[in-house]
Amino acid sequence: MKEGLAKQKLVLDRVDSGGRGLVATQSLRQGERLLFVPSGLLITADSEWGCAETGRIIKEAGLPEWPMLAIFLISEASREESSRWFPYFATLPKTPSSILQWTEEEVNTWLTASPVREKALECIRDVTETYRDLRATIFLKHPEVFPSQVYTLAAFKWAFGILFSRLVRLPSVGKLALVPWADMLNHSPQVDSFLDFDQNNAKSVVTVTDRAYQSGEQVFISYGKRSSGELFLAYGFIPSELNVHDSVELEMEIDSDDPSFEAKLRAANEQGLSSPQRFPVRKDGFPAQLLAYARLIASRTSDPAQLSRIARAATEANATEKDDSDVIAMLSAEEETNAYERVLAVCENSIAEYTKFLEAHELDEVMNSDTSTRVSRTRMLQQLAVSLCKNEQRMLFRLQHILRTDLRGLRTLPATENMSGGAKGKAQRKNGESAVLMM
Numbered sequence: 001m002k003e004g005l006a007k008q009k010l011v012l013d014r015v016d017s018g019g020r021g022l023v024a025t026q027s028l029r030q031g032e033r034l035l036f037v038p039s040g041l042l043i044t045a046d047s048e049w050g051c052a053e054t055g056r057i058i059k060e061a062g063l064p065e066w067p068m069l070a071i072f073l074i075s076e077a078s079r080e081e082s083s084r085w086f087p088y089f090a091t092l093p094k095t096p097s098s099i100l101q102w103t104e105e106e107v108n109t110w111l112t113a114s115p116v117r118e119k120a121l122e123c124i125r126d127v128t129e130t131y132r133d134l135r136a137t138i139f140l141k142h143p144e145v146f147p148s149q150v151y152t153l154a155a156f157k158w159a160f161g162i163l164f165s166r167l168v169r170l171p172s173v174g175k176l177a178l179v180p181w182a183d184m185l186n187h188s189p190q191v192d193s194f195l196d197f198d199q200n201n202a203k204s205v206v207t208v209t210d211r212a213y214q215s216g217e218q219v220f221i222s223y224g225k226r227s228s229g230e231l232f233l234a235y236g237f238i239p240s241e242l243n244v245h246d247s248v249e250l251e252m253e254i255d256s257d258d259p260s261f262e263a264k265l266r267a268a269n270e271q272g273l274s275s276p277q278r279f280p281v282r283k284d285g286f287p288a289q290l291l292a293y294a295r296l297i298a299s300r301t302s303d304p305a306q307l308s309r310i311a312r313a314a315t316e317a318n319a320t321e322k323d324d325s326d327v328i329a330m331l332s333a334e335e336e337t338n339a340y341e342r343v344l345a346v347c348e349n350s351i352a353e354y355t356k357f358l359e360a361h362e363l364d365e366v367m368n369s370d371t372s373t374r375v376s377r378t379r380m381l382q383q384l385a386v387s388l389c390k391n392e393q394r395m396l397f398r399l400q401h402i403l404r405t406d407l408r409g410l411r412t413l414p415a416t417e418n419m420s421g422g423a424k425g426k427a428q429r430k431n432g433e434s435a436v437l438m439m
Ligand SMILES: C[S@@+](CC[C@H](N)C(=O)[O-])C[C@H]1O[C@@H](n2cnc3c(N)ncnc32)[C@H](O)[C@@H]1O
Pocket: 017, 018, 019, 020, 021, 093, 097, 098, 165, 166, 183, 184, 185, 186, 187, 188, 234, 235, 236, 237, 238, 239, 240
């Protein structure tokens, strides 16, 4: 495959983070265009199938892009040397490091404390179910084209794992593609470069460096503004450097014994929210929507119009700044304090879950009398889970600090005072406003 490439200023090498990566063979300036992978080397939904009959059946079935590409990968990989993609397949990992390579049991063992656990299970189940549907509706109907020993669940998970960890959307054409060679670039949360068709000549894929590199340095791109949990699920790693896009989810729930439960749930549903509802807690921002939802829970009103305004403030898309201040004005100091206390309680419960998990797993030696492969897999899962949990817990410690500080202010207000007065202070914090904390 490399024969289709222009002369490169990058070389594939072993790197500290990410196994293999692309390393500069000369100094590179900021704004330099690299790679130039010809469009003919890309794998997309429009690529020609080596086995025309397989392609015909799959196209006629009108599958969405992801399962179609997964079947394309399995089909081409099974053709070995006779596939034009053979040199590319030879470079692909046999075990892509996405969550699909975890069993449900492993997820339940290692991700107990993290909200990522449910997403992981959902993802594994979705892919398994998609495979079962395809097997029933396509593979079993054409056994000569889709032999059961080739189109296995393991092969399907491998193919989806490759797509999770290597497929990119090329922004200028909005197209999904596997881009050989370019997919050897590792991710850095501190880099903004991405893959796209060359602006000057739309026939090849390039990346434009957003900083200078010295010869011998690894060159990175961005896989998107993703939290460490998202990177972990799709790509199977937690960035070792600061991830400015990080977040962890907290779940809030309307009390089922609240006399206004039905009215509150209706108000939430009208805004596209449910109960329980998860909200991201970002690394550097106060979660305004989470607090707004807590206000819905804490409010003692049963007036549908008021509940609707409070619920609207809990949505990023619909809320306006005025909603936020109107809602604060509707609540008594006692209700506002209660909203903060509820968020703090959920935050602290979650912190306690992480502590329990980390105390049990952080320092322990992996006791295992099985083979060394099994031990090293266990150790790898443990390391990933511990670093995910430490990272998420750290964000919750910050939130805990903010909430405790704000609550101290709120508790000094007379319980009956309405929050429209000048004393509301921190309660008016806007989403995205950063709280600078030394942890
Ligand atoms: C598009 S591939 C990049 C090439 C990959 N390193 C290889 O050897 O095939 C994405 C995979 O690289 C690894 N990776 C990318 N960025 C990383 C990073 N910053 N730290 C650790 N692993 C990383 C993960 O295993 C991820 O699933």
